[in-house]
Amino acid sequence: RELSSESNIYIYCFNILVFVTLQQRDPMLKRDGFEDILEERRNSSDLKYALRCYAPVLYKGVTPCKANMLKNIVLQSDQLHYVINQVSQESGEAPDIIQEEASVILEEMAHRLQISTVRFFAFALSKAFKTLFQHVCVNEEGIQRLQQAIQEHPVVLLPSHRSYMDFLLMSYILYTYDLALPVIAAGMDFMGMKFVGEMLRMSGAFFIRRSFGGDKLYWAVFSEYVKTMLRNGFAPIEFFLEGTRSRTCKSLTPKLGLLNIVIEPFFKGEVFDVNLVPVSISYERILEESLYARELLGVPKPKESTSGLLKARRILSEDYGSIHVYFGQPVSVRSLAQGKVNRSTYNLFPRHIPRKPMEETQSFVNDTAYRIVRLQEDNMVLKPWVLMASLLLQNLEGLELSVLTEQTVWLRGLALSYAAFLDWPDHAPTAKVVSSSLALHRGLACVSGGRVSLVVGEPLGPVTPEEALFNRAVSVLSCASYRNQVLHVFLRPAMLAVAMLHLSDEVYNCFSFLWDMFSNDFILCPGDIVQDFEEACYLLVKTGAVQMPQQDIVMTDIGQPTLSFFNGLLEPFLQGYQVVCRYLCEEASEGLTEKQYIPAVRSFYSVLCVFTGNLRCYEVLSSDMQKNALAALLRMDAVRKVKVADQVTLIVNKMAVNSIDDILGKNRMISHINQTQISPGLSLVAVAEDLYRDGLTPSYIR
């Protein structure tokens, strides 16, 4: 396909950049090996382990700081005093009353790390882990790097967040390796669990309110508390960049608040450097698997309660496979900021007065956050099941076991050549790998009559079409949470594949449209669009799926399956966004509020689906996809938010939404034609067009 002159310039640079890209990506291939820390637990006394001598090395040999002393440092800090006086002047309240308030906030927030509690957890978790998991694998070289980093600089641990288990697991591992225990930023919702909340507090958690937008005092106490710990290097600070557990197993767009707080002391010269350590925690089976699917479908998440946790004991009887925890290379904020942020701009303002970060700093922090999340993604361990789930989702009506096996082997090769961190059992026959994966995930897929298909929960008694749809969606979304784990490996070439299968527009333009459209759904670093395009080209060329003679990108014959697979991989997203567009164009009422949006899209789809009976775009029922689609449309100015009274109303620019829908629609048609082999799913547009032809307008359906 011909490229425009604009793209020619790009192509010119391409050959040079391929080499650069290659160099950039390749070091990641050198990954550390893993050690199973449960092995020793199975062979020696847990009690002894819990009571053993624990004497971690600290940052430059500082003496650990008692929780109370820490509180005093914070309460006496210039930073806090400044804000207390400011709030006092604004509110007319006496400073000592505000000071008292600050003290209460701090009391509510602060951790009370106690080694005895940690020992209790060490004991209890040993027991629990041995029951739940086959292996808990850790890269010991990463641990050594971390140990070194902790001594040299303040360290911030940034684990991925997929499960409640994450932070207990982190502390457990650090205790196991005799490393300094982190203090962990946790959401206030944990505090609802009275006893457990306090236990967590005593194992190093500190609690922050989910939202405290305009509360200056709260912000001041919170940021000073975190910075005090960081500046003095009392303990590594741990928080989740993603802000919350990812219910979809895709990495979430990073939140910047805490990252800003931990980076600022470097800009202000209060510390020489800060080391950010990305940690990738991969679960072979996530404890919250079906819980998440239900949550995404709008069944409200159960409130965290102690009794709820006890009920969850049921899960103790199941096999959750293994966990892999990969401690990434520490990232020096100093090196990252070199040439990007001029620290001397901080010279002209007293350091204890809180200030909004400068634009330069903001974009640096944003960039850093994305970079770290990508590093987390890179080191996520993928299991064979992840590949199988990707294939099954493109064949919802089921697959012959032999075909699945064959395609899994093919996909494995593809994933490996794209540097996926695949944990494929050594020396095991493929059939065995496939069957044991199916066994572990028997709740999601089953084999009957030599065919593999998704398991759909069968409720007792008669079901309404809506209930049937809901049940089907639960199993699809659960399965999708595994497919999602591999998306970061394939995302860029997959977007290029979709762009190439698109007839009417230029490849790069189409790619950048998709890139922009999906930047809430996936981790696409702002401004990296050209680089991502290059990476996509490089990877597709590398596997022979396309050739790039001179200035063209040409699909090869052997590339057909790859491109089709990629197209099918993104299909649910394209479909989902399109359903949202259709809804907004054709169905959304004038005063649609933000609150009504999600249930409305859901029912729009349900009705559409129940009537036609064979729509397969279950993922659009996920609130996650709906929110991301809306965010994309907001970003593209196709939808605006207007605040009326205390309601936020969505104003739809139908023309704009329609044209976005058009682009997605063309995509869909093409992919439908090209994809019959692997994913013979009916396209929504085709169905919808049929409906219209029959004179059934959506309003009539309703």
Next chain:
Amino acid sequence: MGRSSVRVLAAATITMTLTSTVCFPRQEIMKWNGWGYSDSKFLFNKKGQAEFTGKRYSILGMVLPSLQDWFENTFGASVNHKSPATPALNASAVPPASLNEAFVEDLKATGIPFSHEAEDRVFRAHGHCLHEIFALREGKKFERVPDMVVWPNCHNDVVKIVELACKHNVCLIPYGGGTSVTSALECPPEETRCIVSLDTSQMNRILWIDEKNLVAHVEAGIIGQDLERLLNESGYCTGHEPDSMEFSSLGGWVATRASGMKKNVYGNIEDLVIHIKVVTPRGVIEKSCQGPRMSTGPDIHHFILGSEGTLGVVTEVTMKIRPIPEYQKYGSVVFPNFEAGVACLREVAKQRCAPASIRLMDNEQFQFGHALKPQVSSIFTNFVEGLKKFYITKFKGFDPHQLVVATLLFEGDRERVLQHEKQVYDIAATFGGLAAGEDNGQRGYILTFVIAYLRDLGMDYYVVAESFETSVPWDRVLDLCRNVKERINRECKERGVQFQPLTSCRVTQTYDAGACVYFYFAFNYRGLADPVHTYERVEHAAREEILANGGSLSHHHGVGKLRKEWMKESISSLGVGMLQSVKDYVDPDNIFGNRNLL
């Protein structure tokens, strides 16, 4: 302690020598490739003990038994690994003088002495930056040195020289004491005109003393120690004592905005000068009266102070003088750590009760100072020393690897000095400081004068060293010191320095709003192909770190050519433009072409 016993400076001989000779070979009594007097130097004697030769300083002839250990342990150096300097100047390494014949002819007619001997020219081609001294020691070929040296005897001589320079388009570089550490004396290699070094050393008289107003009118070529000595004879002093005062000149102080150790009592150079006379290509700049303060637009003195020889030659200065203080007393305080010491200095500054000098040395410098303790002969002194050490480290629990020491110098009438002393010690006590005696204090100040000699010793054994300084707001002092040291350590590692470098700092001046911080940095360069380049990259990084941490480009060393690249960042491009327009007006043909500052 009375003041007679405390003078650590060398007895002055330069002036004597110079006034009696027609040609002015300073290099006869001063090293041509190192610091200070030729007869004064450190060496390791046959027993491996350090000694200081010569009779000029109070530590003369003493054996310093711990210096070798300290030296070897700190740098990983060995007295067996020598890196000796080339013994004498190789005349073939000096480019031939390219003279402007017409200028020389006219100059001859004035009768002002001049020379184009290689030794005279090389001596005035450099200051005391590491790379300059290192190149001399290595016998490297010089790219550009002055083509001739002139010795004006008075203001009018300078007027004549500048007129001739303008007439014949000759480049002039004023030369005072030659103690620059900013590459300010280096000849711009791209300069194609004849370069004339204008040596002010013969303009060294005190022209008059006005006891009514307590000012003295002095020729700008006078060297610091001569000025003090001559004024002392009349019962006065200026109190301006920069660490280089043995060799630096009054004109040089004005041209670089110098700062003296006792500025807390006497002020820095800008506080001390009442009137300045400068010869520029456009003529002579001076004010019409000696009013102590004026509101007559921007102070024109401030165009001259810090102009670094780019506008003209400072010929005469009227400066404040004070009666010699009746009483002087050294003192010292040890603190458990640097943080406590800085907090104490900050409090002293806040209460505005700083003694004439107060300096805080970090632990590295404290240990360095200890290594310079002379051999004690009596068992009793030994015993007392041991007891003191026991008291501080064991009884008071100070960690010998953390403790720091502040050195103090009080001046005034006896009663007030004692009162003042008590006030300062009381403040120190609230920060955990313990009085540590006069000797420790005095030794701290001796260190200042001999440290430059020690650099030469280091260079004999593969160790390069340099110092640099900055000024910084109080709240950033600790952060800056820590970050700069860390940056140096890290840069050295990254640049392949095989041995742990020595990084040390001290707070040398206190102000209401901040402090002056002075860094020493040294490393063993064995195994490095180009130690000077490595050193320069590290210093560059350290300066960037200073600026990023809220420190200034310079407190008193100046900018020269070494730090020019940061001027825009420091004073904004508009500020540079303002300075440039002054330069363009005063010296449109760039006669004063040393290319410092801008």
